[in-house]
Structure formats: structure tokens, C-alpha cells
């Protein structure tokens with residue numbers, strides 16, 4: 001079969017491949033602790049699940065508006081304005097099946113050959129995949145441990161050329177858990193305004209934050225007209241399988257993204273949007289309990305990893321990942337991740353699967369029980385060559 005040449009430029013997300021390999025090992029009777037996949041292990045809150053079920057019975061089983069149901073778009077604008085201090089209306093909101101399509105649609109709508117787009121490395125792999133796919137040039141912005149896994153504003157400034165039109169930021173970040181400060185965001189906003197950059201602010205982990213408040217770049221002067229906020233229900237409400245996310249952007253861009261919706265999926269599932277409305281407007285206790293559980297697990301992982309010779313781990317301020325430095329083990333990231341899975345029964349991701357600057361690290365999701373995390377820590381310790389040498 002002959003494929004269009006653009007298919008060669010399309011990347012992927014390793015997490016799904018590692019999951020398949022881990023499941024194959026389990027099918028052979030092996031015990032595997034899953035730290036590879038980026039989703040809460042909690043169930044969707046009961047009130048939200050009930051709203052989804054009731055919506056099916058109430059007949060929310062038909063097509064709806066491409067950009068989303070009007071009351072849900074209003075509730076999303078209200079929530080974002082409340083939590084960020086922005087001034088969006090429902091006309092700025094596009095509801096999509098998960099947050100991921102917002103990346104896809106924005107990049108399709110805004111980038112083409114001749115454009116440069118700066119993206120975080122290590123970062124969510126789909127950013128680079130989509131930039132490459134549309135034929136634009138992907139410029140990696142190194143995210144360094146020395147800088148607490150925050151982007152370095154001076155380094156960002158050094159990468160901007162007259163061709164640069166697009167910048168992706170992600171805070172709290174996957175895979176590092178790094179969080180940008182207010183001062184970082186203000187300086188990035190100034191660069192965006194000075195160089196006429198459009199910013200995709202991926203804020204999908206905004207509620208999974210252990211210190212301070214979430215800040216958005218969209219609030220700085222001149223930014224509302226050049227920012228799209230990506231957020232959604234997958235992580236905050238443990239709704240990954242429902243597929244419900246959204247973007248907030250200038251109206252003329254929202255109209256273009258809606259046209260891409262019409263041309264692809266038509267609309268987001270109607271009953272799923274009703275569940276989303278309940279998630280945003282109903283009680284938030286389950287979200288708070290989940291974040292507190294993640295905080296305890298983060299502490300357990302960071303402490304446990306730092307006790308293993310050859311491994312060191314920063315304490316991430318957000319999301320549910322740790323990104324330990326494994327260079328002291330003498331092993332490469334992929335080599336260590338493969339050894340962990342195949343010989344020790346821990347599914348982890350190589351840092352390098354998030355970009356070349358992720359080499360020397362592993363990404364471990366701690367969205368798993370404390371019992372399983374302890375088991376994983378013991379196995380990682382057994383797998384770390386430095387431990388063997390020390391004995």
C-alpha cells in the first residue's frame with residue numbers, strides 16, 4: 001500500500017506501546033506494576049458518571065453543535081475565568097473529544113511549511129508529531145533539571161527567529177511535573193508579544209498542583225488574542241476514557257477549529273458533554289481527595305527514589321509524574337526502561353521518548369496505589385546497576 005508522504009512524519013506516544021508490551025507479559029502470567037500510562041487510577045466521580053448515564057436515558061444521543069453544547073461552553077468559560085482571571089465567553093470555547101484534538105486542530109489551523117514552532121523537550125510527544133506532520137519546523141526548547149524543569153526564558157529568546165510563529169508551553173508539565181512561575185509566564189508573554197508568537201498553553205494538569213495557585217499566560221497584556229488554553233476533564237475528573245476536553249481561544253480561531261470539528265468528528269459525544277457539565281458545576285470533593293492522594297504518593301516516590309544509589313529525583317510541584325535522573329546507574333534511559341519491564345516487572349517510560357533532552361531520565365506515573373508504588377520502588381532498586389555494584 002502506498003501511504004501519503006506526510007504519514008512518515010507522524011510520531012506517536014510510547015506510553016500506549018509500553019502498555020501493550022506490559023499486557024503481553026501479564027498474559028504470560030508475569031506480575032507488572034503499571035507506571036507507564038498517564039491517567040488517574042481513580043474512578044470517575046459517582047455524580048459525574050450518574051449524569052452521563054441519566055443523559056443517555058434522557059435522549060442525549062443525537063448530534064449536537066460542532067463547538068459544543070451552549071451551556072457546557074458557558075460553564076467552561078465561567079470555570080476558566082474563575083480559576084485564571086480571564087474574560088472568556090462561550091464563543092471562545094470549543095469542546096472536543098479529549099484535550100488532544102485541540103493540539104491537532106490548532107496546529108492544522110495555524111502552521112505550515114515555512115513556519116517554525118518551538119515546543120518543550122522533554123515534552124508531550126504529540127506536539128512534535130503534529131508540527132512535523134503539517135510540514136512546519138519543530139524547534140525543541142530544552143527543559144532542564146538544573147532549572148527545576150522550568151523552561152529557561154533566555155534560552156527561549158535565543159531560539160526565536162523571524163520564522164517563529166508558534167510556541168507551546170505546558171505547566172504543570174508532562175513528563176517532568178515542572179511548573180512555570182508567574183515571573184516565567186510574564187517574561188514569556190512579553191516575548192510572545194514582541195515577536196508576534198501564538199501560544200498554545202497546555203494547562204491540562206492545572207488542578208493537579210501541590211503548591212500555590214495555577215497561573216495562565218492568557219491573562220498578561222496582549223495575550224488573550226494570541227493564546228489558546230488547552231484543558232479538559234481527563235486528568236482532573238479521572239475521565240480519560242470518556243474523551244472530553246476543550247480549548248479557549250480568540251473567536252476567529254474558535255470558528256476555524258469548529259470547521260475542523262465539522263470536517264472530522266462532527267461533534268463531541270452528547271451524553272459525555274452532559275457528564276462534563278455535572279463535573280464542572282457539581283461538588284469538587286472527589287477532585288480534592290484525588291490530589292491529596294497524589295501528593296502522598298509523590299512524596300513516597302520522591303523519597304524512595306532518592307534512597308536508591310545512582311538515582312536522584314526532584315520533587316515535582318504538579319501533575320502525577322516523577323522524572324528521576326538515572327545517569328548514575330550507567331544505563332541509558334531506554335535500556336533501563338526495557339530492563340525494568342522485561343526483567344523486573346515495572347512498566348516505565350524512557351525519558352528519551354519525550355525528546356532527546358529526556359535522555360538520562362525515566363518517567364514514572366504515580367497514579368497507582370501506595371502498595372504498588374512500594375513494590376515498584378523495591379524492583380527499581382533491584383534493577384539499578386549501581387545498587388548491585390555497591391553491594
Ligand SMILES: Cc1ncc(COP(=O)(O)O)c(C=O)c1O
Nearest residue numbers: 038098099100124174232234245
Ligand atoms: C500534556 C498533556 N496534554 C494533553 C493531554 C491529552 O489529554 P486527553 O486525554 O484529554 O486528550 C495529555 C494526556 O496525557 C497530556 O499529558
